Amino acid sequence: MPVPTSVESLLSSQNIRYGLTATPMDADDQLIWHDQHLRSVGAAKSILLQDEIGRVQVVIAANTLLDVGTVNRQLNRELKAASAEELKQFCDANQFQSVPALPQVAGLLTLVDQALLDRNELLLDSGDDEQLIHVQSADFQQMLKDAIVSEIATPLAPLEADNSQADDIADINNAIQSFTQLRIQQRLEETLELPPLSDTAQRIIKLRVDPNADISDLAQIVETDPSLAAQVVSWAASPYYSAPGKIKSIHDAIVRVLGFDMVLNLALGLALGKTISLPKDSPNGELAYWQQSVYMAATIEGLVTAIPRDYRPSFGMAYLTGLLHNFGMLIMAEVFPPHYQQYCRLSEANPHTVPQAIERHILGVTRDQIASKLMELWSMPEEVVVGIRHQQNPNIQGEHAIYAKLIYVAKGLLRQQGIGSGPKIAIPAALFDELHLKRDKAEATVANIIESTDELEHIASALSPG
Structure with missing residues (x-):
């Protein structure tokens, strides 16, 4: 599949030499997830930011974290990421699957992370999930004449490193x-x-470790908290569980629909959530x-x-x-x-x-x-x-x-x-x-x-x- 027409036109208009790299398939003969592919090869990706003034395009490596605060300080604006709905509208209008990592795509003001210029060659999000654009650094820099180049991103690897042994x-x-x-x-x-933990939460935690606890003990705790009782009954009566007949009591919700363990855990989760x-x-x-x-x-x-x-x-x-x-x-x-x-x-x-x-x-x-x-x-x-x-x-x-x-x-x-x-x-x-x-x-x-x-x-x- 060729790159989107607008991308091809932008590359041609600037006489950019480029190649295409196909997205590999996984063991099930399916395309690798686009996010995963961009990240694994460190490809450049685009992010759309916007405020009341308008939109700004930011190009960073997919294995880095964009610092929005740095962008806003540089431009003296209050930009935030475009919503999923706005992003979809932008891509649909331009026949993209994702925003291409090409400066000035759709004529937008563009900021580019300095670290991308340190590479000899780059892979760029093409706007099509099936392939990436391959360019030499000199050709990429040729596209930056109207872009702002700055240090706006941080490597993700140290932030995502396993910290299981951390103190x-x-x-x-x-x-x-x-x-x-x-x-x-x-x-x-x-x-x-x-x-502090609510009295209800404390009582449920004690009940959870009591090997002799039974349905009546749990029902008594839930019934003393009107809000919690209403939520448990609402859960049991929801269409998701398709319980026959009407739920008449907490005891009914436990015995006939949800079971002791589920109500105990649900009640504990709700009690902690209200803390x-x-x-x-x-x-x-x-x-x-x-x-x-x-x-x-x-x-x-x-x-x-x-x-x-x-x-x-x-x-x-x-x-x-x-x-x-x-x-x-x-x-x-x-x-x-x-x-x-x-x-x-x-x-x-x-x-x-x-x-x-x-x-x-x-x-x-x-x-x-x-x-x-x-x-x-x-x-x-x-x-x-x-x-x-x-x-x-x-x-x-x-x-x-x-x-x-x-x-x-x-x-x-x-x-x-x-x-x-x-x-x-x-x-x-x-x-x-x-x-x-x-x-x-x-x-x-x-x-x-x-x-x-x-x-x-x-x-x-x-x-x-x-």
Whole structure:
């Protein structure tokens, strides 16, 4: 397939010599995901920023992180990333699949990262997923006569490096010392100045570790919290579970529809979620907190069901880990509000990387490090602590590693279908093998989730205080 007509015209008008490099196929004879291909070869990619003045194009390497603040300081503007809808309109109008990494595409003011000029040759996003443009550095620089060249990006590799062995407490304290005037105290809860756990949350945590707990104990706790009770009943009555008849009580919701473990974990997730205020700001394209929680819990529910019984992890622990996988986002927004806003803007402008890399760039610590330490201090199950802490590491080994791997797979599958933020990349076949999970069954699980979008959105809206 040739490059888009407008790209070909732009190259020809400037007498640029170029070649085309085909996108390779994977083991299943499918094109490698575009995000993954750009990243793996360090190709140049374009990002659209805009404000009330108009649009600006930025060209960086796909293995770097764009610093929007630096761009705004240089141009004295208040640019932010174009929304997914605006980006789609731009690409559709120009017959692109993605924004080509060619300066002045569509006549836009362009900024180019200085590091690209240090290369002898470059691969550029062509605007077509099936191929990249190959040019020599001299030809690329010939296209920059009206562009602004500046240092506007940071390498991603150090930010995404495995930090499984990091001293989380030290990282958290360093972040607080760097960005606040708080005195470092002995306990993490005090250091972060978070509100204390609610009485309901404390009672549910105690119930979770009580081997003699039964349905009546759980129902009694839930019934004493009217908001929690209403949400549990709403969940059980949702079309997603297709329960016959009307849900008449919490006891009915537990026995007839959801089961003891699911209600226990759902109630705990809801109680913890109410401990901290939901962020008022969130990046374009990133699902709201409860949407992320619901989609992840439902996906992991399906994945665990698809694993043969002899290899399944604890259903309840897997579900709870999925429900709480993004709890760190609430903590980030609560503890570091100005830096959470900065995170939002950088996340919008860097959809080719994961949130944790951006957080490490801004704060030196990630949401997963903070959340897992708090879960540990709150006496949450070790399965949940490990799952949350290592959810970005598909190579994690050891006890309870399966919970982290399930989150990694679930997030990857959802991203491949356009649900959630972050790059679309292939999930290693070895990871499916480790989980004793067939890829086709895992993909079928996500297909069912997509078919149930309306029902899941209803559940999320019922859970969200807003």
